[in-house]
Amino acid sequence: MALFRYRSALLLGSLALSSLSLKAAHGQVFVVGEGTATADISTDFSPTHVSLPDTPMTERGRRELVRNLEAEQGFAHRALPVSAGVTLRANGPISPSGAEYRKMIYQKGEAAALGDRVIITSLEIKPDRIVLDLNGGPYLKHRFLSHIQINDAPVAQTNQDRATGSRITLIFEGHVPEISAPEVKALLEPVIDFGVKTSEQAYADTLPPALKEAIAAHEVLVGMNHRMVLAALGAPENKMRDQPSGDPSGGRYEEWIYGHVPQTIRFVRFVGDRVTVVEIAALGKPIEIHDKDEMAGYNSGEPAREVAMGDKAPDGTEKTNAPPTLLKPGEAASAGRTDGKVQFPDDKKDSKGGASAPSAQPPSNNLALAQQPR
Known part of the structure; x- marks a missing residue:
C-alpha cells in the first residue's frame, strides 16, 4: 500500500510539472497579424499617361509583341502576390488597391518583393486585354506523369510543390490597340521597371x-x-x-x-x-x-589603311628588305638560295670555312640486324 501511494504521488507530480510546462510554452507563442505582416508593403500608385493608337491590333503586331516581350526581365516596383487577381487598366488605376492589395499578399503569399527581378514567362493577348505571367505564373503547371509510378517511384520528379509566380492583366478600353513592346512596358511602369539597359x-x-x-x-x-x-x-x-x-x-x-x-x-x-x-x-x-555623311566629323580622321598581302609594300612596290635568315654573323649561306626564302647555314662548310663534320647518325634497323651474329 505504501508503494502504491508513492507511485501515485510521483504520477501526480509529473502531471503537475507537465501542466506548468504547457502553460509556459503557451505563454511564449505569438501570432503575427495581417497588419504586422504587411506593414512595410507600399501601395502607392500613379497612373501612366501613354499615348495609344486607335487602330486594333493586327496579327503581325500580335506576333511582334509576343516575340519582343516574352522572356523580358525587369524589377518589381511593388510587392507582387502569388495570385491572378491583379488587374491594371491602361492609363488607369490598379485593382485591388490599398488595404485589399495588402490582404491579397497576406492570404496568397508574396511572389516578388520590392526590387526583385521578374521575368515575363508567358504572354496571352485577348480581345481587350493582355495577360502576363511573371516568374512562371500563379498556377503550378500540371504534369500527368507525376501520377504515374513504377515500383513505387514516380516517373517525373517534381522539385516544386506550389506556384511562386504572379499574373498581371492589362485591360484596354474596347480593344487592344496596335501597341508596341516599349509602349506596353511604359504602361506597366507603376508595377514593373523594365529600365535595364541593353x-x-x-x-x-x-x-x-x-x-x-x-x-x-x-x-x-x-x-x-x-x-x-x-x-x-x-x-x-x-x-x-x-x-x-x-x-x-x-x-x-x-x-x-x-x-x-x-x-x-x-x-x-x-x-x-x-x-x-x-x-x-x-x-x-x-x-x-x-547619301552624305551626317556624323559631324565623328568618323573623320585618317582613312582606313589596307594591309598589303604577300611580299609587296603598301604602295605596290616590291620589298627590298633582306630575306629572313638563321645565319650567325659572318656565316656563309647555302649556295643557290637567292629566291628570297629563309637562308640556312651552308651544310658543306662550317663557320670557319672547313669541311663540316659528318653527322653521327645511328645505323638503320636493317643494318643493325645484318651485323648481328647468327
Missing part, C-alpha cells in the same frame, strides 16, 4: 551628345555603324544583300528595312560597317534620300 543602349551612352540625341529620337544618320542603328531602331524586320547595278565585280551591300505600309518605311544601306544611304518613304510624300 548592350546597345549602354553603347549609345558612350557616344557624343549629337549622336545620343539622334539615337534617342530613333533617327539613322549616314555614317553610323551597325550598333548605332540597332540602338536607334532595333532589329530590322527584313534584310537583303545585293550588289549595285548587278555588277558581279562590284562591292556587296546590305540593306535593312524598317516598317511596312501604311507606316513610314526606312531603307538603311550598309557597305561594310557603315551606313552609306538612308531612304525614307512616307505615305503621300516624296522619298527622302540621304
Whole structure:
C-alpha cells in the first residue's frame, strides 16, 4: 500500500510539472497579424499617361509583341502576390488597391518583393486585354506523369510543390490597340521597371551628345555603324544583300528595312560597317534620300589603311628588305638560295670555312640486324 501511494504521488507530480510546462510554452507563442505582416508593403500608385493608337491590333503586331516581350526581365516596383487577381487598366488605376492589395499578399503569399527581378514567362493577348505571367505564373503547371509510378517511384520528379509566380492583366478600353513592346512596358511602369539597359543602349551612352540625341529620337544618320542603328531602331524586320547595278565585280551591300505600309518605311544601306544611304518613304510624300555623311566629323580622321598581302609594300612596290635568315654573323649561306626564302647555314662548310663534320647518325634497323651474329 505504501508503494502504491508513492507511485501515485510521483504520477501526480509529473502531471503537475507537465501542466506548468504547457502553460509556459503557451505563454511564449505569438501570432503575427495581417497588419504586422504587411506593414512595410507600399501601395502607392500613379497612373501612366501613354499615348495609344486607335487602330486594333493586327496579327503581325500580335506576333511582334509576343516575340519582343516574352522572356523580358525587369524589377518589381511593388510587392507582387502569388495570385491572378491583379488587374491594371491602361492609363488607369490598379485593382485591388490599398488595404485589399495588402490582404491579397497576406492570404496568397508574396511572389516578388520590392526590387526583385521578374521575368515575363508567358504572354496571352485577348480581345481587350493582355495577360502576363511573371516568374512562371500563379498556377503550378500540371504534369500527368507525376501520377504515374513504377515500383513505387514516380516517373517525373517534381522539385516544386506550389506556384511562386504572379499574373498581371492589362485591360484596354474596347480593344487592344496596335501597341508596341516599349509602349506596353511604359504602361506597366507603376508595377514593373523594365529600365535595364541593353548592350546597345549602354553603347549609345558612350557616344557624343549629337549622336545620343539622334539615337534617342530613333533617327539613322549616314555614317553610323551597325550598333548605332540597332540602338536607334532595333532589329530590322527584313534584310537583303545585293550588289549595285548587278555588277558581279562590284562591292556587296546590305540593306535593312524598317516598317511596312501604311507606316513610314526606312531603307538603311550598309557597305561594310557603315551606313552609306538612308531612304525614307512616307505615305503621300516624296522619298527622302540621304547619301552624305551626317556624323559631324565623328568618323573623320585618317582613312582606313589596307594591309598589303604577300611580299609587296603598301604602295605596290616590291620589298627590298633582306630575306629572313638563321645565319650567325659572318656565316656563309647555302649556295643557290637567292629566291628570297629563309637562308640556312651552308651544310658543306662550317663557320670557319672547313669541311663540316659528318653527322653521327645511328645505323638503320636493317643494318643493325645484318651485323648481328647468327
